[in-house]
Amino acid sequence: MDNLVRKIEIPLAKRVIEKAGLYIVPENRIKELASVAADAYRDYPLHNWFLGGKYDEYVSEKIMEISLRTMSDDGVIYADSKELNGFAVWLPMGFDGTKVLPFLTNGGLKFILHSGFSIIRRLITYETYAMNLKKEFTGNVDWYLYNLSVKKSAQGKGIAGKLLRPMLEFCDKENIVTYLETNKEINVSLYEHFGFKLSKKELIPKSPVMHYAMVRKPNTENIN
Numbered sequence: 001m002d003n004l005v006r007k008i009e010i011p012l013a014k015r016v017i018e019k020a021g022l023y024i025v026p027e028n029r030i031k032e033l034a035s036v037a038a039d040a041y042r043d044y045p046l047h048n049w050f051l052g053g054k055y056d057e058y059v060s061e062k063i064m065e066i067s068l069r070t071m072s073d074d075g076v077i078y079a080d081s082k083e084l085n086g087f088a089v090w091l092p093m094g095f096d097g098t099k100v101l102p103f104l105t106n107g108g109l110k111f112i113l114h115s116g117f118s119i120i121r122r123l124i125t126y127e128t129y130a131m132n133l134k135k136e137f138t139g140n141v142d143w144y145l146y147n148l149s150v151k152k153s154a155q156g157k158g159i160a161g162k163l164l165r166p167m168l169e170f171c172d173k174e175n176i177v178t179y180l181e182t183n184k185e186i187n188v189s190l191y192e193h194f195g196f197k198l199s200k201k202e203l204i205p206k207s208p209v210m211h212y213a214m215v216r217k218p219n220t221e222n223i224n
Contacts, residue, residue, distance in 0.1 A: 006074065009092045013076045013143075013170055020166035023079045025087060027072050033079070033087050033149075034065035040086075040149040045209045046183040050122050059119070064147075070098055075146065078163070086150030086159040090167055093141050093176070097131040122207075129205055130181055133213050137199050138179050142215075143171050145180035164194050171218055178216040188212050195219060 014024055025033060038061035041047050047060045068077065071091060079087040134140065145167075150159045171178050180191060188198055196214040204211045 006092070009174075010074075010076060012174075013090065013092070013167065014078075016166050016170040017076060017078045022163070022166065023082050023084075025077045025079050025084070027069070029084070030068045030072065030077075031065055032084055033068055033077070034061045036084055036087060036151045037061070037064040037068075037147065037149040039151045040155075042152070044183065046126070046204075049204075049207050049209045050119055050126075052118065063123070067098065068147075071146065076167075080159050080162055085154035085157075086148075086163055088145065088149075088163040088167070089147040091144045091146050093143065095144055096135065096140055097127055125206055126204055130211070133181070133200065133211075134179055137213060137215050138177050142177040142179040143167065145178060148180075160190065161194070168194060168216070171216075172220060175218045175220060177218065180214050182212045182214070183209055185210070185212065188214070191216075 017024060038057050041060055041064075042057070043055055047063070048055055050063065051059055068089065071077075071089065074095065075089055075091040077087065077089050079085070134142070134144065145164075148160060148163060150163075168178065178196070180196065182188065182191065183204075191214050192198070194216070196216040198212060199215045200211070200213040202211055203209065
């Protein structure tokens with residue numbers, strides 16, 4: 001990732017998030033976020049496929065913890081409040097996938113030894129596919145919604161919108177495309193409500209999991 005992007009875009013985005021009254025999550029609370037994500041992703045098709053077809057809360061949580069620790073310096077991680085009912089992770093322009101060395105040093109090596117190489121093959125298959133698709137649609141000139149998780153007990157209370165709106169408004173002002181993917185059809189309409197358009201729907205290679213790639217062009221009509 002371009003160091004200039006990291007130095008300029010990330011601080012700008014964080015100021016927007018803080019101004020909106022949201023909570024920038026410090027690194028020492030990432031494990032708590034992983035727990036929120038594991039709860040939100042229970043029986044999620046992609047995670048079930050990673051885990052060989054059966055949900056495993058411990059492994060799902062470790063996947064999220066390692067991913068979040070790996071990306072903590074390269075993106076914006078924030079929650080609805082200090083209670084961590086839900087959180088979002090955005091990665092700025094230029095992101096093209098998780099780097100191997102940070103993944104290993106943030107717990108990936110221990111994870112491989114615990115869970116075996118089959119899950120790593122699935123993770124690599126997915127990330128390669130997903131990042132190639134992102135590049136196809138945005139040229140990696142986008143803010144990428146890597147994760148949006150709301151724990152089940154807090155769903156249906158408007159937290160997703162609370163998390164999404166400030167960053168989408170920021171991207172509108174900056175005239176930047178936003179991108180995301182989901183693996184549940186029910187989520188497509190949620191994101192369409194916020195201006196995302198479905199760009200591609202297909203099975204992830206070597207899997208039974210459907211992939212929905214969504215792009216949102218900046219809305220500059222109401223920007224002063």
